[in-house]
Amino acid sequence: MQRQNVNSRGIGMELARHRRVADMTLEQVSRQLGMSVSTLSRLENGKREPTSEEVAGILAVLGVTGGDRQHLLQQVRCISHFGMVLGKAGPRTRTYQAFEAEAVAITNFELSLVPGLAQTADYARAVISAVRVNASRADVEARVSQRMSRKAVLTRKRPPQVNLLMTELALRQPIGGPKVMANQIRSLVALADQENVSLHVIPATVPAHAGLGGSFVLFDFADHPTLVFIEALTTGLYRDDPDDVATYRLQVENLDAVALDKSGSVELMRSISRDMEGRASGPDMA
Missing domain, CATH: 1.10.260.40 (lambda repressor-like DNA-binding domains)
Structure with missing residues (x-):
């Protein structure tokens, strides 16, 4: 074949x-x-x-x-x-969404952010505004809308299995402010209850881990080879070489080994959310 x-x-x-x-x-x-x-x-x-x-x-x-x-x-x-490099944001985003919609399983590790599929609109807006320094307000809103539309894959009739790995340090960074971050974390807690979603947090007490090399996404398909996606600011790289895929699968195993289980992750997220809520209602935020 x-x-x-x-x-x-x-x-x-x-x-x-x-x-x-x-x-x-x-x-x-x-x-x-x-x-x-x-x-x-x-x-x-x-x-x-x-x-x-x-x-x-x-x-x-x-x-x-x-x-x-x-x-x-x-x-x-x-x-x-062995790979595909995409540059322009429009075609790159469309290609990514097409692979995302076709996948039967999606594994996303993020080192410093909440994974895109799990972001709230306010959190996404803050991230996009910070990263896209030359973007107009209309462009930012268009990107936020596009990111929110991707979340439909989570609740469609036959949704993919979605495995999300992130770090405690990312959750403690008040992107968009404490109130936005508190809402974002509450959204993650609710998402963790979905049967097709696995969500694990790597606690800050872990001194070093395999994910320090950077964020990535693994797409598994029913009838096609697995893809690895690695994104930079102006480019995106897809790899389907079996050796590369095996390396990233090992990365996932190593990250799972140091991450909290579901209950521990949810407990930690609720604690961080309460901290953020306290900061949002404190006198310095008035």
Whole structure:
């Protein structure tokens, strides 16, 4: 069985999205291209490595121009069997959301933040405003709205198993202020009660742990290889090399070994939330 690469899967999902936006069927596009429906379907499903000519032709039929066209053609030129680097925020976010929606299990470790799927709107707004220093208010709000829309995956009919790992130090940093942080932690406590969610906190008493190397996400799929996602400010890197995936699975095992169990994590979060509430109502916050 031929091994799919990450890039082909990402490009295929974007081609399928553009076709839906153009309100065209596979048959309509294939007829205009002179390409078989099965070939076009394999391209959209990431089961066939695309050529620049094929992607350019499909985009022309769909009327895709400008930055989206340039981005996809660049991805075709940079195809690698071991990873995919995405730069532009728009396409990068869409690709991430597509993988997130397709996954049957998502494991997210965050070193200094609450994982994106678990963020409240006020917390997300504070984070995005701090990180995106040149973003306009409208851009920040658009990103917050997009992040909140991702949370629908947690409560859909067949939700993925979501495993969230975070640090106590991240929860004690009053991002957005004590009141925002208290609300965020209460939201985490409620989320921990969902059957499809596993939430564990690494206490500050742990002197060092495997997660100090940085945050990451593991996506497991029913019919595709597991992906690792590592994000930086302006880029995102996907890796599906089996050795890389095995390394990050070991990271998860090591982090689980030092994290509190569910009851201990919830007890700690409730304690931090009370501390934040006290700070929010204190005289210095009046």
